[in-house]
Structure formats: C-alpha cells, structure tokens
Amino acid sequence: xxxxxxxxxxxxxxxxxxxxxxxxxxxxxxxxxxxxxxxxxxxxxxxxxxxxxxxxxxxxxxxxxxxxxxxxxxxxxxxxxxxxxxxxxxxxxxxxxxxxxxxxxxxxxxxxxxxxxxxxxxxxxxxxxxxxxxxxxxxxxxxxxxxxxxxxxxxxxxxxxxxxxxxxxxxxxxxxxxxxxxxxxxxxxxxxxxxxxxxxxxxxxxxxxxxxxxxxxxxxxxxxxxxxxxxxxxxxxxxxxxxxxxxxxxxxxxxxxxxxxxxxxxxxxxxxxxxxxxxxxxxxxxxxxxxxxxxxxxxxxxxxxxxxxxxxxxxxxxxxxxxxxxxxxxxxxxxxxxxxxxxxxxxxxxxxxxxxxxxxxxxxxxxxxxxxxxxxxxxxxxxxxxxxxxxxxxxxxxxxxxxxxxxxxxxxxxxxxxxxxxxxxxxxxxxxxxxxxxxxxxxxxxxxxxxxxxxxxxxxxxxxxxxxxxxxxxxxxxxxxxxxxxxxxxxxxxxxxxxxxxxxxxxxxxxxxxxxxxxxxxxxxxxxxxxxxxxxxxxxxxxxxxxxxxxxxxxxxxxxxxxxxxxxxxxxxxxxxxxxxxxxxxxxxxxxxxxxxxxxxxxxxxxxxxxxxxxxxxxxxxxxxxxxxxxxxxxxxxxxxxxxxxxxxxxxxxxxxxxxxxxxxxxxxxxxxxxxxxxxxxxxxxxxxxxxxxxxxxxxxxxxxxxxxxxxxxxxxxxxxxxxxxxxxxxxxxxxxxxxxxxxxxxxxxxxxxxxxxxxxxxxxxxxxxxxxxxxxxxxxxxxxxxxxxxxxxxxxxxxxxxxxxxxxxxxxxxxxxxxxxxxxxxxxxxxxxxxxxxxxxxxxxxxxxxxxxxxxxxxxxxxxxxxxxxxxxxxxxxxxxxxxxxxxxxxxxxxxxxxxxxxxxxx
Numbered sequence: 055x056x057x058x059x060x061x062x063x064x065x066x067x068x069x070x071x072x073x074x075x076x077x078x079x080x081x082x083x084x085x086x087x088x089x090x091x092x093x094x095x096x097x098x099x100x101x102x103x104x105x106x107x108x109x110x111x112x113x114x115x116x117x118x119x120x121x122x123x124x125x126x127x128x129x130x131x132x133x134x135x136x137x138x139x140x141x142x143x144x145x146x147x148x149x150x151x152x153x154x155x156x157x158x159x160x161x162x163x164x165x166x167x168x169x170x171x172x173x174x175x176x177x178x179x180x181x182x183x184x185x186x187x188x189x190x191x192x193x194x195x196x197x198x199x200x201x202x203x204x205x206x207x208x209x210x211x212x213x214x215x216x217x218x219x220x221x222x223x224x225x226x227x228x229x230x231x232x233x234x235x236x237x238x239x240x241x242x243x244x245x246x247x248x249x250x251x252x253x254x255x256x257x258x259x260x261x262x263x264x265x266x267x268x269x270x271x272x273x274x275x276x277x278x279x280x281x282x283x284x285x286x287x288x289x290x291x292x293x294x295x296x297x298x299x300x301x302x303x304x305x306x307x308x309x310x311x312x313x314x315x316x317x318x319x320x321x322x323x324x325x326x327x328x329x330x331x332x333x334x335x336x337x338x339x340x341x342x343x344x345x346x347x348x349x350x351x352x353x354x355x356x357x358x359x360x361x362x363x364x365x366x367x368x369x370x371x372x373x374x375x376x377x378x379x380x381x382x383x384x385x386x387x388x389x390x391x392x393x394x395x396x397x398x399x400x401x402x403x404x405x406x407x408x409x410x411x412x413x414x415x416x417x418x419x420x421x422x423x424x425x426x427x428x429x430x431x432x433x434x435x436x437x438x439x440x441x442x443x444x445x446x447x448x449x450x451x452x453x454x455x456x457x458x459x460x461x462x463x464x465x466x467x468x469x470x471x472x473x474x475x476x477x478x479x480x481x482x483x484x485x486x487x488x489x490x491x492x493x494x495x496x497x498x499x500x501x502x503x504x505x506x507x508x509x510x511x512x513x514x515x516x517x518x519x520x521x522x523x524x525x526x527x528x529x530x531x532x533x534x535x536x537x538x539x540x541x542x543x544x545x546x547x548x549x550x551x552x553x554x555x556x557x558x559x560x561x562x563x564x565x566x567x568x569x570x571x572x573x574x575x576x577x578x579x580x581x582x583x584x585x586x587x588x589x590x591x592x593x594x595x596x597x598x599x600x601x602x603x604x605x606x607x608x609x610x611x612x613x614x615x616x617x618x619x620x621x622x623x624x625x626x627x628x629x630x631x632x633x634x635x636x637x638x639x640x641x642x643x644x645x646x647x648x649x650x651x652x653x654x655x656x657x658x659x660x661x662x663x664x665x666x667x668x669x670x671x672x673x674x675x676x677x678x679x680x681x682x683x684x685x686x687x688x689x690x691x692x693x694x695x696x697x698x699x700x701x702x703x704x705x706x707x708x709x710x711x712x713x714x715x716x717x718x719x720x721x722x723x724x725x726x727x728x729x730x731x732x733x734x735x736x737x738x739x740x741x742x743x744x745x746x747x748x749x750x751x752x753x754x755x756x757x758x759x760x761x762x763x764x765x766x767x768x769x770x771x772x773x774x775x776x777x778x779x780x781x782x783x784x785x786x787x788x789x790x791x792x793x794x795x796x797x798x799x800x801x802x803x804x805x806x807x808x809x810x811x812x813x814x815x816x817x818x819x820x821x822x823x824x825x826x827x828x829x830x831x832x833x834x835x836x837x838x839x840x841x842x843x844x845x846x847x848x849x850x851x852x853x854x855x856x857x858x859x860x861x862x863x864x865x866x867x868x869x870x871x872x873x874x875x876x877x878x879x880x881x882x883x884x885x886x887x888x889x890x891x892x893x894x895x896x897x898x899x900x901x902x903x904x905x906x907x908x909x910x911x912x913x914x915x916x917x918x919x920x921x922x923x924x925x926x927x928x929x930x931x932x933x934x935x936x937x938x939x940x941x942x943x944x945x946x947x948x949x950x951x952x953x954x955x956x957x958x959x960x961x962x
Contacts, residue, residue, distance in 0.1 A: 095731050096606070096618060099183055101141075101321075104466065105415045106313055110186075111463035112411060112418075113144035115404045115425075118452050119374040121147045122227060122280070123187070124220065124257075125235035126250035127196055128155040128178040129332045132235055132286055133185050133322035134307030135346055139368075140186030142311060142318055146455055147187040148227050150578075151178065152216055152250050156563070157196035157888060159833065161333035161806070164764030166939070167563040169724060169736040170331065171195070172556065175580050176731045177329040184325025190227075190578045192219035193558060193569045198888040199856040200245030201910055203238075203252055209567035210249070217253050217260065218270075223578050224261035225275040228451045230282070231368045232258055233348060237285040245856075251285065258283040258352050276447050281372050283352035294345045301347035303365050308344030319344045328730060333805075333833070376401045379452055389440045393449075396432045400425055400456075411467065419468035419508075423597035426460040429453055464599045468508055472603040474500040474515075474588040476621065477542060481609035484617070484725055484733065486687040488607050489624035489655045490585070492551040497526075498605055498621075501540045502590040509593050513541045515605075516587040520548030545586070547623065554622035555723065555737040557582050564887040564943050581734055584620035612729050619733035628653040629664075629710050630722030631742035633766065635944045639774045640703060640748040645675070645695040648742065650710045651722070652690055654683035660715050664692055667709040671699025681712060703748045703946060710740040745944025750875040751775045752957045755795050760786060762800035762807060762830070766942035767952070774949065776956070783807035791816070795959035796826040801938045804843060805834045814843050821845065822926025826959045831893040831934045844932065845925040851896030853916050854934075855908045858886040863907040865917065871905060871954050878954065882947025891935040894918040901925075906935070929958055 093099050102110060121139055125131050131149055139145045155178075156171030165173060175191075182189050194210045207213050224232070236242040238251030260266040262279035271277070284303065289296035296304070307319040314321045323339050348368075350359070358371035373381055380387055380394040387393065403425030407418040436449050465471075477497035481487035490496060500513045515523040527542040557576040558569035576582045586605030591598060604620050611617030630651045638646055650664060658681065665678035675695045683690070696708065712719045720740045727733035757778045759768045771778045781789055781797075786809045791797060797820060803810045810817075821827040822845075832838045838850045862883040864872060872878040890908050895918030898904075904917040919934040933955065940948030 095180060095729070096620075101314055102183075105411070108411055108415050108418065108463060108466040109313065110141060110144075111459055111466060112404065112408045114146065114459050115144075115456065115463060116376070116408075117144045117374045118376060118379060119143065119145040119369055119372070120227065120229045120231070120452075121145050121368065122150060122224065122229035122232045123147065123235065124150045124152075124232065124250060124254040126152050126244065126246040127158070128174045129326065129329050129334060130235055130247065131181075131185075132233070132346065133181065133326050134319035134344065135233065135286070135305060136185035136187045137322040137325075138305055138307045138309070138318040141314065141321070142309070143367075145374075147185070148190055148223065148229070149182060149185065149187045150190045150192070150220065150223050152192045152220075152253075153194050153196040153246065154191060155196050155332075157198040158332070159763070159802070160331045161763055161802070161833075162330045164766060166942075168560060169726065172726045172734055172736045173331055174329070176726060176728075176734055177331060179580050180328040180731055181325035184321055184328075189580050190223050191580060192216045192578065193571060194219075195560060195567055195569060196246065197567045199854055199892065201856055201913075202245045203248040204245075205857065206245040206249040211568050213253075215568055216249070217257055218267050219578055220253055220257040221261045221267050222270055222275070224257060224280065225270060225278045226578075228278045228448060229280050230372050230374070231284065232280050232282075233284045233286060233368070235286045237287060237349075237351070242287060255283065255285075255351060276444055279354055281353065281355055282350060282368065284348040284368065285351050286346070286348055288349045289347045294343060296345070296347040298362060300349060302350040302359060302363060303348045303368055305346045305348070305367075306343055307346050308339075308342055310341070317341060317344070330728075376404070379449060382448070383441070383445050386441055386445045389445075390436065392435055393432075396428060396435070400428045400432070403428060407463070407467070415467050416469060417467075419464055419599075420594050420597055422460055422464040422467055423594055423599050426457065426464060426599065427597060429457050429460060433457070461600055461602075465601045468504070468592075468594060468599065470502065470504045470508055470590075470592055470599075470601050472500065472502050472513070472588060472590045472601045474498055474586070474603045474605040475618070476605070476607045478607070480616065481607070481687070484609050484611075484619065484727055485653070485689075487609040487619065488686060489622055490545075490547050490551070491624065491626050491655050492547050493549040494656070495544055495546045498543050498545050498586065499540055500543070500588045500590070500603070501538050502592070502601070503536055503538050504592060505536050507594055510537070510539045511591040511593060511598075513539065513588060513590040515543055515545065516589060517545070518548070518551065518585050520550060521585075522546045539590075551585070551623050552582075553624055553721075553723075553735075553737065554582070554585060555735055559737075564939075585623055586621040617729070619727065622733075622735060624655050624723060624735070625719055625721055626654065626656045626714060627712050627719045628655070628722045629712055629719060629740035630724075630738075631708065631710055631740060633742070633769055633942070634738070635743045635745060635942055637745050637747055637770050637773045637941070637944050637949060638698070638701070639751065640701040640746060641750065642701065642775070645697045646744075648674075648694045648696050648708060650692045650694070650740070652681060652692065652712065654688050655686045656683070657685045658682045658714065662712060662714040664710065664712045666694055666696070667711060668696065669699065669706045669708075672706075673697050681714075698744075698746065701746055703746050705944065706744045706746070708742045708744060743944060745946065747774065747944065747946040747949045749774050749946070749950050749953055751953060752875055755957060755959070756793060757956055758789070758791065758794040758797045760797065760799050760803055760807070760810060762803035762805065762810075765801050765938040767798075767800070767938060770941040770944075770949065771953075771956070774953065776953070783809040786810065786813045787816070791820040791825065792823070794825065796828065796956045798828045798956065799830060801830045802832055802834075803830070804832050804838055804841065811841060811843070814841070818845050818925070818930075821928040821930050824927035824959075826929045826931070826956070827925075828931045828933060828955055830932075830938070831891070831936075833893060835893070845930050846899035846901040846923055848895050848899060848902060848921070848932070849897040851894055851918070853894040853896060853918070854892035855890035855894075855910055855916055855919070857910050858889055860890050860908050860910055862890065863915075864905070865907050866903060866905050869903075869905060869922070871922065871951075871958060874954060875957055876950040876954055878947070878951055882950055884947060885945050886936075886940055886948060887943045887945065888939050889936050891919045891933075894934045895921055895932060899923075902932075931955055931958075
C-alpha cells in the first residue's frame with residue numbers, strides 16, 4: 055500500500071525518474087504559473103487534467119483523512135495549508151467561511167453589499183479550485199469592520215446563529231480534524247475573526263452533543279465528534295520562526311511540488327489572486343521554505359505529541375487508511391463481518407491502478423472501475439447491515455467520497471469526456487447568452503467522447519422535478535481514433551422552475567447582519583447547483599463507469615474568445631430601477647425622472663404593460679407604457695416623470711411592475727462574472743428607495759470628481775442638483791482644473807489611479823490658487839505616507855470608527871463647514887449605515903484643524919477623520935468618514951454635510 059505522506063517524505067513521486075523530476079523543477083514553474091494564471095474558470099485546472107489529475111485522484115483514494123478549515127471572511131483562509139494537505143497529502147478538505155465579505159471595500163469596482171458578496175463568493179470558489187477544497191458558508195453577513203466579538207455577535211443576532219451553521223457543516227462533512235484560522239483572542243484583530251475562533255472551538259464539542267441544535271437531528275443529521283482541534287495564527291505573522299511552546303504541528307507549505315511546478319504556497323497564491331476585489335492580484339511568494347504553525351487546543355484522543363509537545367502532522371493518532379474505516383468501528387465491527395475484506399479488496403484495486411498508471415494511465419481505468427463496483431456493492435451492504443445509524447453514517451460519508459473520487463479517476467484514466475451545450479448560435483456576450491425561461495423549451499446537445507476499449511452505453515439528462523427531456527436525435531462520428539456519441543434533447547422547463555439565484559437574501563443589506571434562508575436544501579453551500587446536468591454511462595470489459603457534466607451556454611468573452619457559463623433559469627423579464635436609491639432635494643421643482651431598465655429573455659407574443667407602484671398621492675406621467683420585444687437579449691429603457699405628493703424629508707419606495715399575459719413581474723437580476731471567474735446572478739426587487747432630503751445647494755458651484763476605486767457619490771450629488779463633472783484619471787494631466795470651484799478625489803484614488811499620484815503637485819497648486827481640494831480615505835497607508843500627498847505633513851493610520859451609531863462631536867462649531875449652505879447638528883449623524891469612518895489620520899501638522907471627533911465604545915477619541923487646512927488662497931480637506939456608503943444609502947445628514955464640504959469655496 056502506498057501512503058501519501060510516505061511519498062512526500064521520500065522526496066519523489068513513484069514512477070517518475072530523477073532526471074525527469076529535475077527537468078520538471080527547472081522548466082515547469084514558469085509553464086505551470088502561466089497555466090494557472092490563465093486557466094479556464096469553469097473547466098478543470100491543467101494540474102487536475104490528464105495524467106497529472108489522475109495521479110492526484112489516486113493519491114486521494116489512498117486516504118480517508120478529512121479536514122475542516124474555518125475562518126471569517128474570504129481571503130482569511132490559510133490557502134497554503136489547504137493546498138499542501140489536499141494536493142500534497144491527498145486529504146479531503148472543506149473551507150468553511152463564516153461570511154461572504156459583503157461588508158468590505160471593493161478594490162476593483164463600485165459594487166458593495168450583497169452583490170459584492172456574490173462576487174466574492176465567485177472569487178473564493180475560484181481560489182478553492184487551486185487549494186483543492188470545497189466551500190461552505192454560514193448565513194451571517196459581513197457588516198463591516200468590528201473591533202470585538204461582542205459587537206459581532208450583536209450584529210449576528212446572538213451567538214447561536216453562526217454556531218448552528220458550523221455545527222451543521224461538521225455533522226454533514228464529519229471531519230477528523232478541524233483547523234481554525236483564528237483562536238478567538240484579541241490577537242486575531244477583527245471582531246469577526248475573534249468570533250470565528252470562539253465559535254469554531256465551541257463547535258468542536260457542540261457538534262457531538264445531541265442536545266445542541268436537536269432540530270438538525272430531526273432532519274436526519276447525527277452528532278459527530280471530530281478527533282482533534284487546532285488553531286492557526288499562533289506565531290509572528292509571515293515568520294518562519296515560532297517559540298517552541300506555541301505550536302504542535304509545523305507545515306512547510308514552501309515545499310516544492312513537481313506535479314504543480316512550484317511550491318504548494320506559490321500555487322495557493324495563484325488561487326488567492328482570483329480575489330481581486332480584495333486587492334491581492336499582485337501578490338507573489340518567493341520560493342523556499344515557508345513554515346506555518348498550528349497549536350492543538352482540544353482533542354478526544356490520547357496524547358499524541360512527543361516530549362517537546364510536537365506532532366509529525368495533524369493525523370497522528372488517527373488511522374486514515376482504507377482498512378482503518380473498519381477498525382474505527384471498534385466493537386461494532388462484528389456487526390459487519392464483510393467490511394474488512396471488502397475494504398482490503400478495494401485497497402487492492404487502488405494499488406493495482408496506481409501501479410499501472412505509472413507506466414500507462416489508460417491501463418488504470420479497468421481496476422478503477424472494479425474498485426467502483428466494489429464500493430457500490432459495499433455501500434449497499436452497509437445500508438442492509440445491523441450497524442447502528444452512527445456507524446453507518448460514518449462509513450457512508452467516507453464511501454460516498456471514494457465513489458466520487460473513483461468516478462473521476464476512471465474518467466481521467468479512460469480519457470472519456472462529456473460535454474453538454476445549448477444547440478444555439480454563440481451569443482455576442484454574457485448578457486445576450488440564452489437564459490432558460492419557465493414554461494419554455496430549448497435544445498441541448500450532449501456529446502460523449504471515448505476510445506477503445508471503452509464502450510458507450512447511454513447519455514441522459516439530470517433535470518429538476520417537473521422538467522422534461524425528449525431525445526430527438528442521436529449520431530456517432532469518428533475522428534483520429536476517437537469516437538463521439540451525440541444525443542440531442544428537447545428540454546422543456548417547468549412552469550414553476552426556480553430562478554438561478556442565491557438561496558438566501560437580506561431585506562435590508564445595509565443594516566441586516568443575518569441572511570434569511572429561502573431554500574433550506576442548499577443551506578451552507580456557496581450557491582444552488584446548476585439546474586441542467588447530464589451523465590453518460592460507459593463500460594470497459596464489462597466494468598461500468600459514469601461521467602458527469604454541467605449544461606453550458608456559449609458566448610463571446612473578452613477579445614472575442616469563446617467563453618461559457620452554466621445554463622441558468624431566469625424570469626421572462628429582468629426589471630431594474632437604477633440607481634436603487636435616489637436622493638431628491640426638498641427644493642426640487644417639478645417632477646423627478648425615474649428610469650426603468652427592462653431586459654427580455656423572450657419575444658413578446660401578447661400585450662405587456664409597464665407601470666409604477668407609487669406612494670399614496672404621488673403621480674406618474676405616463677401612468678403606464680406598452681412593452682414589446684422582438685427576441686431574447688433585447689434591452690430597453692422606459693422613463694417616467696414622477697411627482698411626489700409633497701417634498702417633506704422622508705423615505706419612500708417606488709416599485710416597477712410589468713404585466714405580461716396576466717402575470718406580474720417585478721424582479722431584476724445582475725449577471726456577476728469576470729473573465730477569470732465563473733458566473734452567477736444577483737437578484738433584487740424592482741424597487742427604488744427615494745430619500746427626500748432637506749438640502750440646500752449653492753448656485754453655479756462647479757465640482758470636478760476624480761474617481762478612485764469607484765463609488766456612487768457623484769450620482770447622488772447630481773440628483774440633489776449639483777453641477778458635477780467626473781474627470782477620468784488619464785485626463786487629469788491635461789484638464790483645466792481652474793474651471794472647478796472644488797475638486798474631489800474619490801475613495802482610494804491614490805491606491806487605484808497612478809495618474810493621481812503623478813499629478814499631485816498639480817492638484818495642490820490648484821488648491822493654492824484658490825480652489826477647494828478634498829481627499830478621501832486611502833488604504834495604502836505606507837505608500838500614502840511616503841508619497842507626501844498632503845499640503846502639510848500628515849500621517850495616515852488604520853484607525854477607524856466601526857460602530858455607525860458612535861457619537862460624533864463637532865470640534866469647531868463655528869467653522870463655516872457646519873453652517874454653509876446647510877446647518878449641521880447632532881441629528882445629522884443619525885441613521886448612518888455600517889460604519890462612521892475608516893483610515894483616519896493619526897498625526898498632522900498644526901496647519902490642519904480637526905473638525906470632528908468620534909470613537910468606538912471604550913476607545914480614545916479619533917480626531918483625524920475630518921481635517922481642514924488653509925493652503926495658499928484655497929482649502930484642503932481630508933475625510934475618512936464613510937460618505938461613500940452614506941450618500942448612496944440616502945442618509946440625509948451625510949448628504950448635507952458632504953454638500954457643505956464641497957461648497958466651502960463659496961463660503962469665504
């Protein structure tokens with residue numbers, strides 16, 4: 055029997071000559087890195103294909119080790135550990151990330167809150183492909199930065215919501231070892247991090263307690279006790295050294311992998327770079343040793359550490375061999391006398407396949423299919439046996455994993471493949487690509503490719519309940535020794551088909567800390583599975599195998615290259631009001647224009663009418679409009695002039711409804727994708743929140759806004775009547791800044807726009823000549839401070855005020871910024887969302903005057919959130935307050951204060 059750890063410690067993979075290993079070490083790193091960076095986002099990675107993928111699967115088949123890695127946000131994970139354990143040791147790993155990062159800052163665009171959560175879910179699941187791990191989530195949301203676990207639990211509706219979901223994953227996955235990224239102390243930093251560590255340690259024991267979350271037992275889950283619990287983050291960050299008493303297990307994630315062409319950590323970083331919204335796209339890791347350290351904090355095993363308190367690895371004391379599944383049962387093994395011999399037979403098939411694969415991968419197909427038959431037979435015997443439910447469950451979870459691994463390994467060894475695609479012309483882009491509509495039909499081709507001695511048996515579709523598929527054509531062809539059996543199906547989508555959308559939602563993403571689960575079947579999964587799937591059955595010398603595929607639609611991606619995404623179900627019409635929040639001044643005269651975007655997935659064949667549902671007393675012109683479309687993929691904009699009943703400050707909702715064939719449609723979806731990512735959809739009601747704000751705007755004030763990472767502030771300013779021009783960064787050098795009374799640098803402008811840093815002197819000269827220059831928060835603290843971008847010395851810090859209700863003190867009540875053109879009072883700091891501010895100045899020259907002070911509970915006052923300095927004939931402001939969240943949310947006081955900041959050229 056070959057053990058994955060023995061192979062690793064031996065230094066060479068079996069069957070690979072030393073000369074080839076040396077060649078791989080010299081040549082493959084650049085090739086593999088290029089392949090990893092440019093991998094197909096929906097197909098297997100090169101390292102998971104062909105003979106390389108087969109060797110990886112064979113390694114997994116030799117061990118039953120299962121690891122759960124827990125953390126708080128996307129990009130917190132120890133990707134090097136997951137990659138080393140999964141790809142180096144062959145273990146089965148799940149990454150459990152408590153939230154989806156929806157409260158963070160988006161470093162590649164303006165999407166925030168739940169649509170950012172969809173994007174970061176796509177990014178993280180793409181990273182997982184490199185780590186070799188599956189992904190799970192809880193239902194709690196990232197509500198922004200918090201400084202302690204108490205605030206986190208308050209936002210997460212207490213302690214047990216997230217704990218229940220962690221316990222659910224443990225009881226479902228049944229890991230041997232749990233590794234928490236965080237330990238639950240102040241060392242972890244972020245309050246979400248601390249909460250993650252606290253909950254993970256508690257879940258280790260709670261999952262085994264039948265009195266905890268008994269509703270899960272009623273669903274059919276059983277208690278599960280993992281064997282050992284470790285925590286990460288026990289040694290200095292990015293250090294290869296760690297005090298002896300701090301750690302139990304040490305892992306060299308910098309070890310080179312000939313199969314990957316780089317170290318495990320370097321390969322993990324290739325996956326981490328998919329998380330571009332986190333700003334990690336440029337990260338690299340040098341070759342060489344990189345040690346990660348983990349401390350054992352709980353265990354149900356006898357002591358396994360040596361005299362120094364160290365273990366060889368996480369699996370010390372745990373039998374992870376295939377026959378070990380029988381010995382784990384203890385006295386119950388006597389109830390299944392067939393088990394040990396069947397597992398040994400299964401082991402023999404895997405050993406035979408491994409030996410054959412070293413010389414000829416195709417020859418491994420037959421013993422792998424024999425092993426698959428053995429496992430399937432064993433599953434049936436276990437189900438019929440007298441074993442207890444707990445013993446059966448443990449066996450069946452492991453055997454189900456082996457069945458999947460065997461299917462995949464046999465597929466790779468046999469060289470078979472199955473592709474299922476829509477029988478339709480390639481769409482011009484992702485938005486034009488066909489969406490399946492309830493009650494309609496489409497054609498799909500499923501092509502199974504194989505070579506002798508493989509025999510094709512059948513191809514079938516796997517569809518949701520209520521859908522039907524009729525085979526309308528079949529054909530066979532031969533090409534260069536390959537056979538292709540193609541089946542064409544007419545697929546009818548059920549009238550009640552569910553849309554392809556997240557299975558959970560937040561009614562108020564700006565304030566809710568916990569999602570509502572809409573479909574419990576998918577709880578803890580990243581997204582629901584693709585609705586259209588196919589499978590083909592084949593045999594080799596009478597041994598049967600199966601290969602699975604997802605149904606795809608083809609479209610043209612960037613540069614006209616062919617791209618694909620899973621077939622998705624959508625409503626006949628997608629209806630959206632953009633922006634989702636509109637701010638209207640109480641001084642606004644006349645009507646407000648409401649634009650409704652309608653995208654069709656059908657050709658209308660009957661009358662369709664679009665109208666608005668308005669607050670009482672409001673009117674719309676026209677009252678409704680006729681709608682027609684010639685075909686799917688067509689989009690149109692419809693405009694309505696809306697007059698409020700009155701213009702008193704307050705919040706209202708406008709809803710758009712399209713009536714078609716007697717059915718109302720009032721949902722819109724956004725396609726969330728990127729060339730390096732898969733695709734999913736963010737749904738929201740066709741609703742616009744109207745915030746009527748009592749705000750005065752100076753006449754003839756001209757504002758230039760230089761975008762940074764992207765935000766919705768300029769849109770809101772225009773809505774309240776300000777004259778705002780967005781200045782592209784690339785035009786900054788040639789732009790005549792004297793045209794503007796005020797220039798605003800968007801959020802993270804120096805971080806994201808190299809032209810801003812290059813033209814900083816021009817911007818400061820503009821202020822010195824009499825203009826008002828406003829800088830907003832930056833995240834690149836070191837670069838900002840070394841760049842000396844402020845007119846007088848100042849040092850940016852990472853300080854923030856994370857509690858949005860934190861009291862705010864006006865330090866300079868006589869300053870014009872609090873009086874012109876709007877009077878600012880304490881009431882203007884009520885109703886803020888997510889946070890007060892971030893990246894406050896920590897030190898500043900005496901030329902600066904702090905205008906506001908705020909702080910989180912129990913902390914000292916932060917006065918560097920709004921600074922003002924006279925500079926030459928003009929003014930300079932630095933604002934760390936989170937206006938980029940408040941203005942798009944229509945927070946009245948924040949709108950008034952921001953308008954005042956922009957208006958100071960007219961106050962002197």
